[in-house]
Amino acid sequence: MSRILSVALNTFREAVRDRVLYNLVFFALLMMVAAVFVGQISLGIESTIIVSLGLSAISIIGLLIAVFIGVGLVSKEMEKRTLYALLAKPVRRWEFLVGKFGGLVLTLTVNTMAMAAGLFLALLFVKHSFEASDATILIAVYFILLKIAIVVSLALLFSCFTSPLLAILFTAGLYVAGLFIHEMRNLSGSKVSPAVQAFFSWISYILPNFENFNVMAAAAHGKAVPGILILQNTAYAAIYCAIVLAAASVVFSRRNLK
Amino acid sequence: MTVPAIQIEDLTKDYPAGFLNTKKKRSLESLTMQVEEGEAFGFLGPNGAGKSTTMKLLMGIIFPTSGSAKILGRPISDVEMHKDIGYLPEQPYFYDYLTASELLDYFARFYGFSAAERKARVEKMLKKVGLETAGKIQLRKYSKGMLQRVGLAQAILHQPKVVILDEPMSGLDPIGRREVRDIILELKRDGRTILFSTHILTDAEMLCDRVGVIVGGKLQGVGRPDEIVGLKAQGMEILFEADTGNAKTAAILAKAAKSGSRYALHVPEESLYLTLDELKAAGAKITSVAQIKPTLEEYFMHLVEKDRAQAAAIEVHGK
Ligand SMILES: Nc1ncnc2c1ncn2[C@@H]1O[C@H](COP(=O)(O)OP(=O)(O)O)[C@@H](O)[C@H]1O
Ligand SMILES: [Mg+2]
Numbered sequence: 001m002s003r004i005l006s007v008a009l010n011t012f013r014e015a016v017r018d019r020v021l022y023n024l025v026f027f028a029l030l031m032m033v034a035a036v037f038v039g040q041i042s043l044g045i046e047s048t049i050i051v052s053l054g055l056s057a058i059s060i061i062g063l064l065i066a067v068f069i070g071v072g073l074v075s076k077e078m079e080k081r082t083l084y085a086l087l088a089k090p091v092r093r094w095e096f097l098v099g100k101f102g103g104l105v106l107t108l109t110v111n112t113m114a115m116a117a118g119l120f121l122a123l124l125f126v127k128h129s130f131e132a133s134d135a136t137i138l139i140a141v142y143f144i145l146l147k148i149a150i151v152v153s154l155a156l157l158f159s160c161f162t163s164p165l166l167a168i169l170f171t172a173g174l175y176v177a178g179l180f181i182h183e184m185r186n187l188s189g190s191k192v193s194p195a196v197q198a199f200f201s202w203i204s205y206i207l208p209n210f211e212n213f214n215v216m217a218a219a220a221h222g223k224a225v226p227g228i229l230i231l232q233n234t235a236y237a238a239i240y241c242a243i244v245l246a247a248a249s250v251v252f253s254r255r256n257l258k
Numbered sequence: 259m260t261v262p263a264i265q266i267e268d269l270t271k272d273y274p275a276g277f278l279n280t281k282k283k284r285s286l287e288s289l290t291m292q293v294e295e296g297e298a299f300g301f302l303g304p305n306g307a308g309k310s311t312t313m314k315l316l317m318g319i320i321f322p323t324s325g326s327a328k329i330l331g332r333p334i335s336d337v338e339m340h341k342d343i344g345y346l347p348e349q350p351y352f353y354d355y356l357t358a359s360e361l362l363d364y365f366a367r368f369y370g371f372s373a374a375e376r377k378a379r380v381e382k383m384l385k386k387v388g389l390e391t392a393g394k395i396q397l398r399k400y401s402k403g404m405l406q407r408v409g410l411a412q413a414i415l416h417q418p419k420v421v422i423l424d425e426p427m428s429g430l431d432p433i434g435r436r437e438v439r440d441i442i443l444e445l446k447r448d449g450r451t452i453l454f455s456t457h458i459l460t461d462a463e464m465l466c467d468r469v470g471v472i473v474g475g476k477l478q479g480v481g482r483p484d485e486i487v488g489l490k491a492q493g494m495e496i497l498f499e500a501d502t503g504n505a506k507t508a509a510i511l512a513k514a515a516k517s518g519s520r521y522a523l524h525v526p527e528e529s530l531y532l533t534l535d536e537l538k539a540a541g542a543k544i545t546s547v548a549q550i551k552p553t554l555e556e557y558f559m560h561l562v563e564k565d566r567a568q569a570a571a572i573e574v575h576g577k
Contacts, residue, residue, distance in 0.1 A: 006367040010353070017355040081351050085412055088317050088345035089368035092337050256320040 003091045004099040011073070011103020012110075020069060020107060023061050027115050030057055031122040039126050046126040051220040054119035055140050059216075062112055062148045063175070066104070070155030071167040073100040078257055087257075094249035101156055101245060105149050112148070116141045133222035139230060140219040146237035147213045151175055153244040154208070160252045178208040208240060261331040263420050263451035264293040264316070268325035271311050285311045287475045288325065293453050293468075298446050300462035300483075301455040302558060303472040309455035310348045312472075313424050316453075317345050329420055341369060344418035348425050348455075350409035354398035358389055358408050361397060362415060369416045383411040388437060402429040410438060414445065421445055423454040427461055439465060459558055471558060493550045494530045496523045500542035507540040524550065 015021070034053050038046045074097065077083040086096065119137065124130065154174055158167035184204040187197045212233055215225050268288045275283035286308040293299040301309050314320045316327055316334055332339040352361050359380050366376040384393045387407040392400070397408065406429045413421060426442070427435045442465055445452055456462055462469050463483050470480040498514075498521055500507045510533075514521040521542075525533045530547070537544060 002370070003368055006364065010356075010364055014353065014355055081347065082353055084314075084317075084319055084347040085345070085350060085352060085365070085409070087319055088340060088343065088347075088413075089365060090338055090340040091368050254321070257314075 003095050004102060007091070007096055007099025008102035008106060011100050012106050015069065015104065015107040020065060021111055021114075023065065024111065024114050024118075027057055027061060028118050031118045035122040035125045047123055048220045050122050050126055051119070051137055052216060054115075054122065055137070055144070055216045055219060058112060058115045058119070058141060059144045059147070061115070062108055062144060063151055065108060065111065066148045066151040067155050067168055067171050067175075069104055069107075070152040071159045071164050071171065073104060073156055073159065074252065075159045075164045075167070081257075083257060093253045094245075097156065097160075097249050097252055098245060101152060101241075104152050108148050108152070109145060112141060112145050131222065133224070136215065136219040136222060136225055139225045140215045142230070143213045143215055143233055146233055147210055150208050150210075150237055150240050150244075153241045153248070157244050157248040157251070160248050160255065174207060175210075178210050181207060181209045181211055209236070212236075260295055261328075262292040263295045263297070264299075264327070264329050264453060265331075266291050266312070266316075266325075266327040269312065269315060269322055269327055270324045271308075271315060271320065272323045285475050286315070289472075289477055291470055291477060291480060293451055295451055296446075296449045297467045298442070298452040298465055299454075300466035300469040301453060301472065302457070302459065302462050302469050303455070304457055307472045308475040309472060310424050311475075313345070313348075313422050313453070313455065316422060317343075341416070342419040344413035344416065344421045346409045346413040346421075346423040346426055349402075349428070350405055352397050352405065352408060352412075355396065357394050357396055358384060358400075358411075359393040361408065362412055365412050366415055371416075379415060383415050386414075386441065387411045388434075403431060403434050406430055406438075407434070410441065414441070418450070420451045420453070423452065425456060426454055427456065427458065435461070493524050493526050495546075495548050495550050496525065496530075496533065496537070496544060497521070497546040497548075498523070498537055498542040498544045500537075500540065507542060510536060510540060510542070520545065 031050075031054060034050060038049050077086075083096075087093065116138070119141075120130075120134075123134065123137075151171060155167060155171045158170045162170065181204045184200040184207075187200055212229060215229075217223075218225055267290050269286060269290070270284070270288055271286040272282040272284050275281045289308075289312060301312070303309050311320070315322050316329065317340075318334055318337065327334045329339055330342055353364075356364065362380040362383060363376050366379055371379065380393075381390075384390050387410050389404065389407055389411070392404060397405065400408065406426070410423070410426060413423065423442075426438050430438060439461070442452060442454070446465070452465075454465075466483055468481060469483055471478045499519055500511065500521060502511065510523070511521060514523040516522075523533065534544065534547070
């Protein structure tokens with residue numbers, strides 16, 4: 001456990017030193033401009049706009065970091081051969097992988113929390129006070145984080161057996177495909193053959209299913225999110241990540257480094 | 259009978275090669291050898307011989323096509339045994355966003371040292387490899403020689419029983435080489451087992467109890483440096499000064515090689531006295547008589563020549 005933690009903390013340190021967190025400056029600027037601008041128009045939907053915009057930005061920035069840094073987590077260490085000395089230490093390959101995953105998820109958690117804080121500041125600026133229903137924003141942020149963790153695990157898996165570029169394409173592809181799960185399961189009645197229908201319905205259970213993770217609309221309108229959904233999404237993300245990381249470990253543990 | 263520190267059996271490694279990796283290239287062929295406890299073993303061979311491949315196999319960085327190996331009696335797949343092993347990769351490269359102290363501290367964590375112990379060890383190691391003033395500089399600013407030193411420090415940080423060093427002297431200036439040599443000698447005095455690779459023979463001659471010569475992925479011979487050299491037929495070398503005008507000396511001088519005012523004559527051991535008599539009769543002044551010992555280098559070249567076809571193939575693939 002302490003080995004995994006050591007790898008994770010070093011990964012976090014790397015991200016910080018490589019200025020990954022600088023994206024926060026961009027987010028802060030975006031929120032400031034939006035807050036000032038929305039404050040001017042004042043249509044009574046200021047907070048809805050701020051929340052929608054803020055959550056979208058948090059999601060997109062997080063996903064971009066998850067894909068691009070996630071793919072580099074292991075492949076960069078193989079490419080630069082920094083792994084040679086590390087794997088000569090008493091550390092198993094799966095421990096290294098899980099540590100790398102944990103390190104990036106930690107980085108993204110810090111990053112997302114900072115962005116969420118920025119969003120609340122912008123909200124305070126336009127509304128001058130908070131309501132209890134604004135807590136839904138926190139839940140939305142939490143779901144975004146769960147989604148990001150799944151994407152990191154996928155990026156890690158693909159980078160274990162393909163080139164970084166292909167790994168980026170595969171991860172992005174799976175993410176986008178995961179947005180159409182509903183459509184894949186409801187192909188019946190359309191003109192496609194039953195075999196294709198069966199294939200898509202089967203594949204829809206392998207793809208990451210993000211359908212339940214999007215509560216942006218509820219957050220923007222201050223609606224509550226059922227507690228069971230929080231539990232369900234947490235369990236889904238944990239199990240999905242565990243399976244993907246296990247697969248990545250199997251692949252990576254057999255791999256000859258170059 | 260104690261178990262050997264490193265025991266390699268029939269270790270073979272094929273790398274995928276050719277179009278779409280459809281072909282295979284054998285880089286190590288049925289390597290069988292042992293390194294005894296407390297021994298300094300030199301792994302000698304030209305570039306592309308398979309030295310790094312062997313070491314990477316031992317460290318579990320790559321996996322064998324066939325064969326097996328044990329370190330300290332435990333299979334190489336057992337990562338826990340790395341507690342007792344130190345490894346310096348060839349042309350090492352480390353996280354360039356860390357300083358040398360941070361890197362060593364990070365690595366030390368995997369051995370479960372306390373924070374205080376880590377600090378003390380890191381300081382000691384930096385001093386040992388001559389980087390005490392550079393410990394707070396990020397590794398991206400390090401020269402190749404400095405990285406080599408950091409590499410050595412991380413390999414011996416935890417006082418391992420077995421130290422595996424891949425070309426530890428490469429990238430170093432003469433002073434650096436000397437310092438690394440001293441560190442290896444110190445490890446040897448401490449009773450640690452050392453396996454190191456080099457293509458520089460003098461290093462091996464100076465440090466090793468035994469050497470193994472590998473060419474084209476095949477082990478060609480193992481022995482004490484002087485033993486290996488002793489394998490070849492020897493002769494005698496006579497150095498002398500003589501008068502060129504003398505008709506009696508002309509016949510002998512024709513066989514000798516001239517260097518400056520001196521002549522050198524190589525003769526088989528059995529005809530030494532006869533030749534000396536002839537030289538005496540010719541009025542030559544004999545300055546030295548010595549046994550010709552082929553150097554490790556000559557032995558090495560001899561093996562390489564023998565394997566020239568293979569060596570040529572290696573050149574094509576090598577860097
Ligand atoms: N990752 C690799 N893929 C393909 N061939 C390799 C790889 N690594 C080494 N080789 C080949 O294996 C042979 C042995 O290489 P190596 O063990 O590095 O030699 P040495 O360390 O003795 O110079 C060389 O011919 C080299 O080209
Ligand atoms: Mg080598």
